[in-house]
Amino acid sequence: MILVTGGAGYIGSHACIELLNAGEDVVVLDNFCNSNPASLDRVQEICGKPLVVVEGDIREQAAVEKLIIEHGCTAVLHFAGLKSVQDSVARPLEYYDYNVIGSHRLLRAMENTGVKKLIFSSSATVYGKPQFLPYTEDHPLNAINPYGRTKLTIEDMLRDQYVGDPTWSIGILRYFNPVGAHESGLIGEDPRGVPNNLVPFVAQVAIGRRDRLNVWGNDYDTPDGTGVRDYIHVMDLAAGHVSALKLLDTPRCFAVNLGTGAGSSVLEVVRAFEAASGKHIPYDVKPRRPGDIDAYYAATDYALRLMGWKATRTIEMMCSDHWRWQSSNPNGYG
Ligand code: NAD
Ligand code: UD1
DSSP: OEEEETTTSHHHHHHHHHHHHTTOOEEEEEOOTTOOTHHHHHHHHHHTSOOEEEEOOTTOHHHHHHHHHHHTOOEEEEOOSOOOHHHHHHOHHHHIIIIIIHHHHHHHHHHHHTOOEEEEEEEGGGGOSOSSSSBOTTSOOOOOSHHHHHHHHHHHHHHHHHHHOTTOEEEEEEEOEEEOOOTTSSSOOOOSSSOOSHHHHHHHHHTTSSSOEEEEOSOSSSTTSSOEEOEEEHHHHHHHHHHHHHGGGSOEEEEEEESOSOOEEHHHHHHHHHHHHOOOOOEEEEOOOTTOOSBOOBOOHHHHHHHSOOOOOOHHHHHHHHHHHHHHOTTTTO
């Protein structure tokens, strides 16, 4: 039985599909602070298989220990946490609480119950300003905002834990920019309030929930002047977790990028989304967003060598799958 923390969220729900399809049994622990339990009903509908859903908080160590024992969990996929950079600047203590203290309590619960296999959701944000591109896994780590620092602190805690007890097996996955949705259109990203991220915002313009996109700067050092990112289809990302999980039978601690290795600019994404949706996306060019970087993308050879995994879906597929979800669920899970 695999414990999936934050499994009702955007990436966790897609990972549950891949886990169930790989024949794993799954128990999700989620407090639904940024998700809707309906996502997990849909996961079960897609897979034609049940999973166990427990409403609870990773910071409740005793309850997590009880859950692990009751369900006979042998490994943990840890998605639960808060993820907005902007919000983390305004509410840093919340981010240290949910992310760092939450992960610490979860690790303690695992230690106390003898579960030593963990996959952790990290982020390319731990690399900070690029000293070279593509980011290889040995690029210096230098998070530049509170959210990123919580991710880096957790990574450090995990590396320290492995040194202290090398019978653990820990996979740190550094996601690039996850977008898209399961091809059924039944589950997808359902941001609360105004989306900060590009593709959810573009999707809401296409469906008519927002008037126009703001393009944050067109004077970057990139081919068309707009920011370049490594967008990765969330189902490719989900598959990466199943590949990583297979490595945990041997004690080890590794950090690996999950990206495509290719960058797309804001305007390329807008054009791909227009083609996928058949909708015009009006936009205005606005000043740069503070803290943004010109361009970054992943080195992908280590993921291939280590796990035999690589992303296969194109930006066109990401946009058409995102659009299928958005257009059939204009208000998300409602
Ligand atoms: P999400 O907000 O959709 O999912 C997180 C889930 O965790 C939600 O269901 C939320 O209710 C739950 N949760 C939060 N705090 C909890 C707690 N204390 N106890 C129990 N459940 C809790 O986010 P996501 O996009 O699916 O991201 C998943 C993970 O991947 C996060 O750790 C995030 O930092 C990381 N990540 C995300 C991105 C991205 O762009 N989405 C990029 C890099 C890394
Ligand atoms: C942001 C986070 C990063 C996180 C990632 C998850 C910041 C500084 N970084 O990255 O830590 O891991 O989300 O996906 O917030 N853009 C617009 N208009 C918009 C929204 C975005 O032009 O309305 C541009 C941005 O300037 C950027 C690109 O689109 O060039 C991508 O932005 P976004 O989706 O927010 O992702 P990141 O900034 O890469």
